Each structure stands twice: as structure tokens, then as C-alpha cells.
Amino acid sequence: MEEIDRLIEKSLEGEKLATARLISMVERGDERASYILRKVYPHSGKAYYIGVTGPPGAGKSTLVDRLVKLFCVNDYSVGVIGVDPCSPFTGGALLGDRVRMNIKHKEWDVFFRSMSAGRVMGGLAKTTKEASRILDASGRKIIIIETVGVGQSELDIAQATDTVLVVLVPESGDSVQVMKAGLMEIADVFVVNKADRPGAENIALSIQGMLDRSLRKREWKPPIFLTSASLNKGLDQLYDGVWSHYRHLHHDCRLETRRKAQLKNELRQLIEAQFSEVIWRNIINNSKLEELVEDVWEQKIDPQTIARKIVREQLRDTFENNTVG
Amino acid sequence: MVMDRKIRVIMAKLGLDIHWRGVYLVSQFLRDAGMEVIYLGNKFPEQIVEAAVEEDADVVGLSTLGGNHLTLGPKVVELLKEKGLENVRVFMGGVIPPKHIPVLKEKGIYEVYGPDTPMEVIINGIRESVQVN
Ligand SMILES: Nc1nc2c(ncn2[C@@H]2O[C@H](COP(=O)(O)OP(=O)(O)OP(=O)(O)O)[C@@H](O)[C@H]2O)c(=O)[nH]1
Ligand SMILES: [Mg+2]
Numbered sequence: 001m002e003e004i005d006r007l008i009e010k011s012l013e014g015e016k017l018a019t020a021r022l023i024s025m026v027e028r029g030d031e032r033a034s035y036i037l038r039k040v041y042p043h044s045g046k047a048y049y050i051g052v053t054g055p056p057g058a059g060k061s062t063l064v065d066r067l068v069k070l071f072c073v074n075d076y077s078v079g080v081i082g083v084d085p086c087s088p089f090t091g092g093a094l095l096g097d098r099v100r101m102n103i104k105h106k107e108w109d110v111f112f113r114s115m116s117a118g119r120v121m122g123g124l125a126k127t128t129k130e131a132s133r134i135l136d137a138s139g140r141k142i143i144i145i146e147t148v149g150v151g152q153s154e155l156d157i158a159q160a161t162d163t164v165l166v167v168l169v170p171e172s173g174d175s176v177q178v179m180k181a182g183l184m185e186i187a188d189v190f191v192v193n194k195a196d197r198p199g200a201e202n203i204a205l206s207i208q209g210m211l212d213r214s215l216r217k218r219e220w221k222p223p224i225f226l227t228s229a230s231l232n233k234g235l236d237q238l239y240d241g242v243w244s245h246y247r248h249l250h251h252d253c254r255l256e257t258r259r260k261a262q263l264k265n266e267l268r269q270l271i272e273a274q275f276s277e278v279i280w281r282n283i284i285n286n287s288k289l290e291e292l293v294e295d296v297w298e299q300k301i302d303p304q305t306i307a308r309k310i311v312r313e314q315l316r317d318t319f320e321n322n323t324v325g
Numbered sequence: 326m327v328m329d330r331k332i333r334v335i336m337a338k339l340g341l342d343i344h345w346r347g348v349y350l351v352s353q354f355l356r357d358a359g360m361e362v363i364y365l366g367n368k369f370p371e372q373i374v375e376a377a378v379e380e381d382a383d384v385v386g387l388s389t390l391g392g393n394h395l396t397l398g399p400k401v402v403e404l405l406k407e408k409g410l411e412n413v414r415v416f417m418g419g420v421i422p423p424k425h426i427p428v429l430k431e432k433g434i435y436e437v438y439g440p441d442t443p444m445e446v447i448i449n450g451i452r453e454s455v456q457v458n
Contacts, residue, residue, distance in 0.1 A: 016378050016379055017378050017408065017409065017410075020378055020379050020380065020381040021381055023381065024333075024381040028330060028331070086361075087356055087357065089357075090356070090357055090358065090359040091331065091359055092331070092355070092356040092357060092358060092359040092360050092361060092362070093356055093361045093362065094352055094353060094356040094362050094364060095361065095362065095363045095364065096364045098363060098364070098365050098366075098376060099364060099365060099366035111379050112376075112379055113379055113380065114361075114363045114380060116331075116361050
């Protein structure tokens, strides 16, 4: 048996080292990545995917650590993916989500993986999805993905998970008013963490106000929980709240609908990515592009027309070559 | 090794050492040198090795203020071996009496750096140890 098949088999049996190796290969775009994903896919889809996002330092990792413990106590095996930003200059990263993990791995069945947002080839959603599928196929029943909610990443997390927890803190007060609609839209559960500090009730009220004013008709009213993760307060209620969203998803095929919508997006992105790869590899290269720039510069032709012409001609050539080959 | 393969380094403070900020500083330098640093804070050998497994680490860096390094450092090496990770090099840094360095190396610690070691030495030491693999 090939080494890679042995690795996949071991990972499917739940072996951690094999699983870790597979995730690395997929993450760095190893040539065996698509083979791995193909073999693993049929075994995935059984886990419950939870996303945790919010501003830096809101206590997401501390909260995840507490939730993981509750899942473990209830006999679920858990996989966690902690995504942190990378340095835009060197591509290096300092991944710190693991600092808060105080779960005893000996006692509980947890697999924690840190990931750099800089390594996400083709978007955060793609890489976390691929890694979490490997965890899912290896038998983890609960998968939690933590990302910092700044910019695009919070929308990506909604693409990769079944339930999204948006974590805020009392200090987020003002920013709730200006909170990007995106973050409001993706939240299935709101958490006001650090509720041991003043202002927690107020922010909960303003979130509630925003939800009430929102015109969108909701089948699901996102609940708001006050927690103090570091003091271990309010976690049981939050845990139950997460499960109630899970139960909601299991009515009226909602989970299926949500996951199919995600798949549709995923497929669209993959097809586009592969198309442009083919185009750039086979059809047009940089020097060809520079020739065209000259033509456009001298106004022999306009950009729109030449782009359309190139694509049409070259696609035809590609198809003909393929039929001949 | 291929160029775009980022070196993954686990950085931990051994046991209960809490006062030394040096390890975080070193972590930042390693990040700026293009590595992926998984920072653990204070952890014991079992947790450090679990992290090395799950994170598929190339290197483990341990900092110590002394006292526990002769037992906990080699313990990490031993547990790594148990998990089949003998290729993962273990580095130690911090306040370690010079006479203990040979003892630690004897027990499988790859390299020991004192508090005054220049960053380039540490960065290159890590890079070279990974290439040897
Ligand atoms: N007062 C208070 N502090 C908390 C609470 N929860 C977490 N913290 C502290 O907040 C700090 C940040 O916690 P993390 O869990 O690392 O926050 P995070 O959101 O994961 O941070 P990033 O991943 O860096 O964005 C730590 O010092 C925690 O101890 C809480 O409920 N109350
Ligand atoms: Mg965190």
C-alpha cells in the first residue's frame, strides 16, 4: 500500500499523528492534497460544525476551551481549528489560541490545530473547510473553528459552519452601533463575554435592539448570552443555547439547505479557481499579456474586445487539442 | 525541503515558569523570520508533546528559568520519541547553568541557548536542524 493510503487509513481510524500530517499536506497545497481530499470526503459530513468569531481579545479561545470541556463531559470528541492572522511581510505567524487550552488531552478526546490565515490558499473558508473535513472524517463529532472577526473572515466562517457564535465584550458598546451588517447577519448566537465588567447588559440591549429593528424576517431569533469565560460563568446556558440552534437546524431540512448553499458556493469558487488556473497556465502568459497591452495602448483595439477574443479563441483551441489528444 | 514549506515551531514555557518574557520575544522574532510559531504559554511535557503531534511541528522550543530543566526538558524528548516524533528537534533557552548543557545534550536536547544568544544564531540553528531531517 502507498504511504499516503496508509496515512489516510490511520487518520480515518482516528490516529492523531496521521490526521495532523494530512492537514499539513492539504494546508500547504501538497501535490497529494486533492487525492487526500477525494479519499476523505465520503467519510465526512457527520460532525456538527460551530464557528466562533469576534473582535481580537474578546475571549474567544477561553470560551472555546470551556465549551470544549462541556462537549467532552458529554462524551463528544472535539476538533478545534484556531485561525490567527499572519504577518503580511514575512508570511510568518504567531499562533496563540492554544495558550488558553487547558483541557487535559489525556482525559478528553480533543484535537486542536492552529492555522495561519496567511496560508489559506483560496480563502479562509476553503482551507478551514478542508482541514475540518479531515477532522470530521477522522471521527470528531464536534468541530469548532475560531477566527478573529475583522474584515472578510467572519463571512468565511459562516460558509464553513452550521452555527456561528459572535462574541462581543462590554467595550464593544459603541461599535455595535456601527457593527458591520455582515457580523449581525451571520450570528446564530450572540455572546457578550467578560460580563464581569460593567456595560454587559447595555450591549446586550443594543444587540437586541438591532435585531428587533432588522427588517429581515427570521426563522431563528439569535439568542444573546452573557458569559464570563475566565470565571466560568454562564457557560452551561450558552452550551444549551448552541444545542437549541442545532435542534432548530434539524427541523424542516434546514441543515441540509444550509449545507447545500455552502456547497454551491464552494463549487462555484473551485470551478472559478480551476478555470483561471487553466487559463493562466495554458492560454496566456505574462509576455503575451504585455504584447496585448501594447496593442491596447496604441488603441488598435479596446480592452473588452481583446479579452473576449482571447478567451474565445483559446478556449476553442484547448477543446480541439483535448479532443485530438 | 521545498522553500514554501513553512517551519512550524512550538514555543512553550516549561512548567510553572511565569516571569520570563523572553520566550514571547523570541517567538516574535521567529515569526518575523517567516516561521509559524505555535505559542503555548506555560505547559507541562505531556501537553507540549500533544501539541507537537496535533500541530505537526518541526521543532519544539522550551524556555526555563532553571530548577526544572534537567527533568522536564529530557521528559519532552522522551515523550516525543514515544509518539514516533524523534525527528522533532528540541531546543532549550533561558537561564541554564553551563555545566548542565552537556547533560541536557546527552539526554537528547538538540541545542541550548543562553539568554544572551543573538537571534540570528537561534533562527539559523532552527533552520539548519530542519534541513538535516
Ligand atoms: N475579565 C474577563 N477576562 C476574560 C474573560 N474571558 C477571557 N478573558 C481574558 O481576555 C484575554 C483574551 O482572551 P482570549 O481567550 O485569548 O481571547 P481571544 O478572543 O481568543 O483573543 P484572540 O484570539 O487573540 O483574538 C485573556 O487575558 C483572558 O483571560 C472574561 O470573561 N472576563
Ligand atoms: Mg484566540
